[in-house]
Amino acid sequence: MALAIALAACGTGDRATTTRPAIIMDVAAVNALVPPGLQAGLVFEQRNVVIEHNRHEVTYTLVAPRGWAQDGKLFAQLRPPGRSSAPRLEIGSNCDGRCTAKPWEAVADRVHFAPRARGKVARDDRAPGRRTMIAAVARDGARTTDVVVAWWSDGDKAYHSCTVTLDDALKDAAPAFAKACQAVAIEGAD
Numbered sequence: 001m002a003l004a005i006a007l008a009a010c011g012t013g014d015r016a017t018t019t020r021p022a023i024i025m026d027v028a029a030v031n032a033l034v035p036p037g038l039q040a041g042l043v044f045e046q047r048n049v050v051i052e053h054n055r056h057e058v059t060y061t062l063v064a065p066r067g068w069a070q071d072g073k074l075f076a077q078l079r080p081p082g083r084s085s086a087p088r089l090e091i092g093s094n095c096d097g098r099c100t101a102k103p104w105e106a107v108a109d110r111v112h113f114a115p116r117a118r119g120k121v122a123r124d125d126r127a128p129g130r131r132t133m134i135a136a137v138a139r140d141g142a143r144t145t146d147v148v149v150a151w152w153s154d155g156d157k158a159y160h161s162c163t164v165t166l167d168d169a170l171k172d173a174a175p176a177f178a179k180a181c182q183a184v185a186i187e188g189a190d
Contacts, residue, residue: 033176104152
């Protein structure tokens with residue numbers, strides 16, 4: 001069932017409050033993209049991930065794998081139980097230095113996309129204020145499949161990203177993770 005949630009990015013504090021159009025979180029559509037061989041162990045659900053940032057609480061609402069746990073209150077990172085590296089899902093904002101308005105498309109490219117573009121890119125979709133990439137990446141002698149969705153608005157003091165690192169066992173689920181990362185609601189000053 002699709003659920004519309006208003007996205008309030010960059011709440012109080014150093015960043016201006018901005019109201020975004022309603023977004024749609026479609027859990028069924030994300031689960032439909034999970035390959036049949038992975039459906040028994042990978043089921044997505046809508047959930048909240050809460051962090052404590054600069055004495056403020058930030059809540060990210062998204063579609064994420066059931067059973068993946070947050071490993072602390074400082075970062076919005078989810079991992080399957082007992083895993084310390086891949087797979088993992090991370091959500092957050094990035095100022096790339098001082099939190100002032102910047103050309104976020106160029107910053108996101110440099111920080112998130114250009115390093116992954118050196119790998120084998122399976123998908124690279126660009127739209128105004130948003131980019132999505134799925135790429136196979138070699139990192140420390142291991143290969144992962146990375147999913148990155150970044151979004152921004154001109155004049156904002158940061159941009160946001162949802163980044164997923166998948167091991168070989170889950171790499172075929174990259175389209176499901178990309179769909180999940182398309183709709184993230186943020187409440188609070190991230």
